[in-house]
Amino acid sequence: MKEIIAEIKNRISKAAASCGRNPGNIRIVAATKTISLERIRKAIESGIEVIGESHIQDAREKYPMLSSNDVSWHFIGHLQTNKAKHAVNMFDLIHTVDSYKLAEELDIQAKKNNKTQQILIQVNIAKEKSKSGITEESAPDLIKKISGLKNLIIKGLMTIPPYYDDPERARPYFAALRMLRDRLKSSLDSDGVYKIEMDELSMGMSHDFETAIEEGATLVRIGTAIFGERK
Numbered sequence: 576m577k578e579i580i581a582e583i584k585n586r587i588s589k590a591a592a593s594c595g596r597n598p599g600n601i602r603i604v605a606a607t608k609t610i611s612l613e614r615i616r617k618a619i620e621s622g623i624e625v626i627g628e629s630h631i632q633d634a635r636e637k638y639p640m641l642s643s644n645d646v647s648w649h650f651i652g653h654l655q656t657n658k659a660k661h662a663v664n665m666f667d668l669i670h671t672v673d674s675y676k677l678a679e680e681l682d683i684q685a686k687k688n689n690k691t692q693q694i695l696i697q698v699n700i701a702k703e704k705s706k707s708g709i710t711e712e713s714a715p716d717l718i719k720k721i722s723g724l725k726n727l728i729i730k731g732l733m734t735i736p737p738y739y740d741d742p743e744r745a746r747p748y749f750a751a752l753r754m755l756r757d758r759l760k761s762s763l764d765s766d767g768v769y770k771i772e773m774d775e776l777s778m779g780m781s782h783d784f785e786t787a788i789e790e791g792a793t794l795v796r797i798g799t800a801i802f803g804e805r806k
């Protein structure tokens with residue numbers, strides 16, 4: 576595991592260097608769905624600092640068992656509004672906010688916890704029917720609205736592009752998310768009233784993270800390349 580993770584970090588550094596980025600601005604989110612506690616612990620001992628869980632129920636089982644470890648917890652799955660409370664209890668960053676209704680509930684729960692909940696907005700940049708996320712066109716209005724919620728802070732955007740064997744085919748979607756982020760950042764900054772930071776881009780997985788990094792990814796969500804094929 577140590578060698579595998581060192582190799583992934585090496586690939587991240589190379590991809591960053593190839594486009595003049597600082598590899599320190601790119602974090603690995605280890606996608607741990609279906610992965611046992613023991614193997615997650617091993618990954619942490621081997622240098623993983625962020626755990627990305629996809630299911631609230633799994634996370635509720637794993638979280639107390641790993642709470643002595645110094646790791647950050649991110650939620651990367653689809654979040655139902657009725658699970659917002661658990662999500663706020665456990666996660667430092669929720670990658671998948673895709674409606675005002677969900678944001679509102681997260682805001683209520685964050686207030687109860689005396690917490691400012693960090694979130695990303697999930698954008699369905701390729702408009703795939705099978706995927707969650709808001710459309711690119713609806714992003715500016717929704718983000719303005721969500722930024723009015725006092726106990727949330729929008730840290731950036733997340734996307735899952737279509738799967739291609741050739742990562743070059745996903746590049747236009749990664750680039751589109753970055754350009755959307757840049758447009759949002761300048762327009763909302765100039766409005767001056769919105770509490771957004773918009774520096775994070777969660778994009779890229781095991782088979783295409785280098786391409787995503789070349790297009791600006793700051794959070795790469797990697798499962799298979801760390802843990803092997805899921806059963």
Ligand SMILES: *Cc1c(COP(=O)(O)O)cnc(C)c1O
Pocket residue numbers: 606608629651652735780781782796797798799800
């Ligand atoms: C499982 C998962 C990943 C990791 O996928 P791999 O191809 O195994 O790297 C990334 N993002 C999300 C949202 C996932 O559910």
